[in-house]
Amino acid sequence: MIEKIIYVIMPIAVVALLVQITRVTELLSKINKEEPNKVTTRDNDFQGKLYFIVLMAFIIFVIWQMIVWGPLLLPAASSVHGEIIDGLMNFTMNLILIVFFVLTPLLGFFLYRYRAKERKFAYFYSHNNKLEIVWTIIPAIVLTGVIVYGLRVWDQAMNPDLTNASVVEVYSKQFGWTARYSGGDNTLGSANYRLIQGPNQLGIDLSDSTSHDDIIVREVHLVKDKPVLLKFRSQDVIHSAFIPHFRVQMNCVPGITTQFGFTPTKTTSEMKAQEGEDFEYMLVCNKICGGAHYNMGMKFIVESQEEYEMWLSQQKNIKNTLLTL
Amino acid sequence: MADHHHKETFLTKYVFSQDHKMIAKQFLITGMFMALLGMAMSALFRVQLANPGKAYPILETLLGKWAPGGVLDPNFYLALVTMHGTILVFWVLTGGLSGTFANFLIPLQIGARDMASGFINMLSYWFFNLATIVLIWSLFVETGPASGGWTIYPPLSALPQAMPGSGLGMDLWLIAIVLFVVGSLLGGLNYIVTILNLRTVGMSMQRLPLTIWALFVTAILGVLSFPVLLSCGLLLIFDRTFGTSFYLSDIVIGGEALHYSGGSPILFEHLFWFLGHPEVYIILLPALGITSEVISVNSRKPIFGYKAMVASLLAIGFLSFIVWGHHMFLTGMDPFLGSVFTFTTLLIAIPSAVKVFNFLTTLWKGNIRFTTAMLFAIGTVSTFITGGLTGIILGDSALDINVHDTYFVVGHFHIVMGLSAIYGMYAGVYHWFPKMYGRMMNKGLGYLHFWGTFICAYGVFFPMHFLGLAGLPRRYYQNSSFPMFDGLADINAVITFFALAGAVFQFIFIFNFYYSIFKGTKASKNPWQANTLEWTTPVERIHGNWPGELPTVHRWAYDYSKPGADKDFILQTEPLKEGEEEH
Numbered sequence: 068m069i070e071k072i073i074y075v076i077m078p079i080a081v082v083a084l085l086v087q088i089t090r091v092t093e094l095l096s097k098i099n100k101e102e103p104n105k106v107t108t109r110d111n112d113f114q115g116k117l118y119f120i121v122l123m124a125f126i127i128f129v130i131w132q133m134i135v136w137g138p139l140l141l142p143a144a145s146s147v148h149g150e151i152i153d154g155l156m157n158f159t160m161n162l163i164l165i166v167f168f169v170l171t172p173l174l175g176f177f178l179y180r181y182r183a184k185e186r187k188f189a190y191f192y193s194h195n196n197k198l199e200i201v202w203t204i205i206p207a208i209v210l211t212g213v214i215v216y217g218l219r220v221w222d223q224a225m226n227p228d229l230t231n232a233s234v235v236e237v238y239s240k241q242f243g244w245t246a247r248y249s250g251g252d253n254t255l256g257s258a259n260y261r262l263i264q265g266p267n268q269l270g271i272d273l274s275d276s277t278s279h280d281d282i283i284v285r286e287v288h289l290v291k292d293k294p295v296l297l298k299f300r301s302q303d304v305i306h307s308a309f310i311p312h313f314r315v316q317m318n319c320v321p322g323i324t325t326q327f328g329f330t331p332t333k334t335t336s337e338m339k340a341q342e343g344e345d346f347e348y349m350l351v352c353n354k355i356c357g358g359a360h361y362n363m364g365m366k367f368i369v370e371s372q373e374e375y376e377m378w379l380s381q382q383k384n385i386k387n388t389l390l391t392l
Numbered sequence: 393m394a395d396h397h398h399k400e401t402f403l404t405k406y407v408f409s410q411d412h413k414m415i416a417k418q419f420l421i422t423g424m425f426m427a428l429l430g431m432a433m434s435a436l437f438r439v440q441l442a443n444p445g446k447a448y449p450i451l452e453t454l455l456g457k458w459a460p461g462g463v464l465d466p467n468f469y470l471a472l473v474t475m476h477g478t479i480l481v482f483w484v485l486t487g488g489l490s491g492t493f494a495n496f497l498i499p500l501q502i503g504a505r506d507m508a509s510g511f512i513n514m515l516s517y518w519f520f521n522l523a524t525i526v527l528i529w530s531l532f533v534e535t536g537p538a539s540g541g542w543t544i545y546p547p548l549s550a551l552p553q554a555m556p557g558s559g560l561g562m563d564l565w566l567i568a569i570v571l572f573v574v575g576s577l578l579g580g581l582n583y584i585v586t587i588l589n590l591r592t593v594g595m596s597m598q599r600l601p602l603t604i605w606a607l608f609v610t611a612i613l614g615v616l617s618f619p620v621l622l623s624c625g626l627l628l629i630f631d632r633t634f635g636t637s638f639y640l641s642d643i644v645i646g647g648e649a650l651h652y653s654g655g656s657p658i659l660f661e662h663l664f665w666f667l668g669h670p671e672v673y674i675i676l677l678p679a680l681g682i683t684s685e686v687i688s689v690n691s692r693k694p695i696f697g698y699k700a701m702v703a704s705l706l707a708i709g710f711l712s713f714i715v716w717g718h719h720m721f722l723t724g725m726d727p728f729l730g731s732v733f734t735f736t737t738l739l740i741a742i743p744s745a746v747k748v749f750n751f752l753t754t755l756w757k758g759n760i761r762f763t764t765a766m767l768f769a770i771g772t773v774s775t776f777i778t779g780g781l782t783g784i785i786l787g788d789s790a791l792d793i794n795v796h797d798t799y800f801v802v803g804h805f806h807i808v809m810g811l812s813a814i815y816g817m818y819a820g821v822y823h824w825f826p827k828m829y830g831r832m833m834n835k836g837l838g839y840l841h842f843w844g845t846f847i848c849a850y851g852v853f854f855p856m857h858f859l860g861l862a863g864l865p866r867r868y869y870q871n872s873s874f875p876m877f878d879g880l881a882d883i884n885a886v887i888t889f890f891a892l893a894g895a896v897f898q899f900i901f902i903f904n905f906y907y908s909i910f911k912g913t914k915a916s917k918n919p920w921q922a923n924t925l926e927w928t929t930p931v932e933r934i935h936g937n938w939p940g941e942l943p944t945v946h947r948w949a950y951d952y953s954k955p956g957a958d959k960d961f962i963l964q965t966e967p968l969k970e971g972e973e974e975h
Contacts (some may be wrong), residue, residue, distance in 0.1 A: 082903065085903055085907075086907060086911070089834055089836075089837065089904075089907060089911075090911070092834075092836055093834070093913060102913075103832075103835070103913050104832040104833070104834060104835040104912075104913050105835075105919075106761050106762060106763050106835065110762060110835070111760065111761055111762050114762035114767065114839070115760060115762060117843070118762070118767070118770065121843070121846065121847065122774065125850055128850070128851075128854070129854065132854065132855060132858060136855070136858040136883060137858075139858065139862050139879045139880060139883070140858065140861045140862050141794075141861065141862060141863050152790055152791065152793060152794060155788070155790055155791060156785070156791055156794065159784060159785055159788065159791060160785070162784075163781035163782065163784055163785070166777075166781055167777065167778060167781055170748065170752070170777050171774065171777060171778070173752065174752060174755070174770070174773060174774060174777070177752065177755040177756055177758075178755065178760060178770065181691070181755060181756065181757060181758045181759065181760050182760050182762065183692070183759045183760050183761045183762075184759075186759060187759075187960060188692070188759065188953040188955075188960050189691060189692040189693045189757060189758045189759035189952065189953040189960065190693065190756075190757035190758070190953065191693065191694065191952070191953050191954050191955055192693065192694070192696060192753070192756075192757065193694040193695075193696065193697075193698065193950065193975050194696065194697045194698065194699065194700070195696075195697075198753075199697050199700045199746065199749075199750075202745065202746060202749045203700075203742060203745075203746055206741060206742050206745040206746075207742050210738050210739070210741055210742060210784075213738060213784060213788065214734065214735055214738050217734060217738075217788040217789070217790050217791070218731050218734060218735070218789075218790075220790040221727065221730060221731060221734065221788075221789045221790040222727070222731070224790055224793065225727035225730075226727070240644075241554070241645075260642040260643065260644050260649060261649050263644045263649065270644070299724075302643070302644050302645075303547065303551075303554060303643055303644060303645040304545075304546075304547045304548040304551070304554050304645075305545055305547070305548065305657055307722065307797065309797070309863075309865060311794070311863030311876075312863075314793055314794055315793070316722050316793050316794075316796055316797075317722055317724065318722050318723045318724060320656075320657055320658060320723065320724060321547060321640075321641060321642050321643050321657065322640075322641030322642040322643075322655070322656060322657070323656070323658070323724060325723075325724030326724075345875050346876075347875070347876070349874055349876055351865060351874060352865070353796070353797045353798070353865040354545075354797060355470065355540060355541045355545075355548065355867045356548060357467075357470075357548065357554055357555045358466045358467040358470070358555060358869075359466065360470070360867060360868065360869070361466070361867075361868035361869040361870055361871075361873055362873045364873065364874055
């Protein structure tokens with residue numbers, strides 16, 4: 068009971084205290100013959116210097132973060148197009164960091180240098196067309212470079228060479244992923260959401276003979292340096308397949324098939340050697356999809372051709388699973 | 393109108409007021425209330441993110457079934473982020489920011505007695521108020537408030553089976569938004585009409601203060617884009633309620649195949665972002681307008697490149713309508729379309745760069761007075777630089793593959809849009825408080841509020857870029873499900889520390905605001921020695937604004953430190969001296 072009374076009284080007491088402190092400070096400045104709440108020369112001097120110091124401290128904070136947290140960032144990409152994207156990322160990141168490291172201290176310096184002093188007038192400088200043309204054209208030129216470079220990378224990432232690519236379907240639903248290999252014919256059998264029933268959780272059309280060699284699995288195995296075309300479907304809401312280490316991301320939209328083709332370049336064991344024993348490639352859900360959104364992932368394993376074939380031979384295709392039921 | 397004194401009752405003065413100044417305060421105080429609510433929500437989910445799974449018995453006391461055993465429920469976590477986004481984007485930074493300053497400043501700065509239609513203006517606030525009530529009501533329904541993210545993508549938001557928040561909470565969310573949009577449109581039309589028709593003698597468009605230009609462009613953006621959100625929301629209501637298939641197709645949920653066929657969730661995204669992207673600028677432009685004004689006044693210098701500032705506002709406004717696809721690069725849309733949106737998106741960097749350089753040049757060789765408003769206005773410039781730059785990464789479709797929907801995005805938009813706009817709003821409140829209430833806000837508390845906010849805000853949002861570059865998706869209830877994110881716990885703890893500290897400083901503002909309304913020192917007529925027309929009105933704030941004739945304008949708003957003058961400011965009402973050039 069006493070506790071509850073304290074909870075009520077405390078905020079009231081704090082507010083009352085604040086009122087008194089504020090009044091006393093305002094009265095004090097009156098005694099000092101200052102108009103309370105009017106910004107004085109002393110204020111300008113102090114605030115101008117403080118702003119400069121805080122902006123510089125912000126710069127140091129940013130550098131500190133880059134040093135301490137830099138190692139936590141994703142390692143270099145493990146895919147062909149990902150390496151190209153990383154190049155663009157480094158270029159753009161360096162560019163914006165340079166601009167940031169120039170403009171922020173400049174802002175701080177102006178605040179410090181031009182804080183109001185006893186002088187009466189500032190410099191009347193209302194426009195300068197030449198200057199404004201210069202700083203319209205320079206960003207325009209720089210951005211043209213960024214756009215051209217960016218669009219070339221985008222084009223390369225979206226149109227990779229997919230001849231000989233194996234086709235794998237990635238299927239999403241609340242809250243899990245399933246994959247389907249297209250089997251020996253490299254063709255996924257057709258599917259329809261109305262066929263989803265009992266064990267046929269992907270709605271596969273069993274009357275379509277191309278589906279008979281399809282293989283349904285809960286983790287995806289890929290071959291190093293061999294292109295793969297992922298095709299995405301969703302059963303219920305929008306999900307997004309995000310595989311950060313490959314620089315792969317694509318939404319899975321009910322009613323639509325989307326796709327993303329790429330070529331992995333590092334095996335899981337190579338990555339384990341580089342990143343630590345508990346490393347795994349993970350596909351994680353990256354579009355809000357419901358309560359267990361945060362817990363929706365699927366393992367990807369990149370390995371050699373032999374290891375892959377060994378694994379694949381142990382999997383049962385639809386003819387031996389769904390069709391036997 | 394000025395001498396037409398109809399009898400004011402409590403109801404017509406404080407509740408159903410048609411005086412633009414009172415309506416502005418109604419928007420402001422409603423916005424402040426919603427801001428506190430939104431902030432409290434962020435404090436809750438930040439605590440969860442820093443200590444996932446840790447039990448806080450007080451949470452169960454406060455939230456009941458949403459925090460069983462004192463641990464936040466994952467569905468309620470999503471409800472919190474959804475409502476936080478909704479409240480901050482629409483209620484605080486659209487209603488609270490535009491509603492307050494468009495209402496307060498437009499008539500005062502263009503020399504009008506009031507808005508073109510006081511009655512429609514009143515309706516605009518009361519629709520907003522009604523929307524607020526419905527939204528708050530949705531917090532208390534059995535299945536919880538909307539939880540599908542503030543972007544409410546269907547099918548998640550369309551199907552009550554998909555998550556509890558897509559039940560009644562979602563219906564109320566949609567009703568609230570419909571009411572909100574109606575209020576915004578009524579307000580926006582009024583602002584445009586008032587600016588075009590009620591400018592006083594001599595107030596040509598070329599002499600408008602930049603605040604008015606910014607609010608003008610904002611109102612046009614709102615009037616053109618909010619109806620699209622309205623139709624987007626109505627179609628979602630149809631899908632939810634009447635079984636139509638605008639956005640839905642091929643869905644099996646809970647083991648049941650639904651009848652929807654032929655619709656597309658991507659259509660929703662197109663409609664939503666056709667509003668959603670201009671909305672970003674509806675939030676940002678008023679803040680940039682306020683910043684321009686406050687920086688010019690307190691640098692004691694004209695704003696540099698007035699015409700370029702207006703042109704860049706118009707350019708940003710125009711471009712904002714043709715960039716919405718950059719939110720959708722990874723929806724499976726044609727990569728060529730992605731290229732087009734990358735191109736248009738990155739173009740926005742050019743007018744934005746012009747704005748930054750002009751702000752910096754305005755400060756250069758100034759005589760800078762650090763009022764609290766000035767501190768915040770400069771804060772806007774700083775966050776606009778920091779946050780704007782990361783936009784160059786997100787706008788690039790190829791790089792978006794890496795960072796789309798990660799914390800990098802969260803960091804980016806909170807800095808460039810959230811902080812810039814909130815700082816602009818604070819700058820506006822501190823700057824025009826003397827005109828709103830006839831008293832000064834406390835200087836020391838203002839300084840304390842600014843420094844606490846500025847430091848903590850960067851401490852919250854800058855580290856998020858690192859989370860994003862480490863691949864961490866946003867809207868995750870906890871990061872511990874995947875070992876690849878284990879190393880990020882420290883960063884989350886740092887963010888939460890700054891978030892909670894920053895929240896404390898906002899109460900200093902609230903205290904200062906209410907203390908100053910009642911006890912603040914009396915303000916003089918023109919405490920900042922500014923040029924614009926509002927500072928020629930009497931301190932008493934009368935209905936009709938000016939006691940006698942409306943003022944006549946003879947010059948632009950930025951004659952600060954003009955050579956040959958005896959003071960460093962010249963009111964817009966002062967005629968040009970013989971031989972004096974306009975500027």
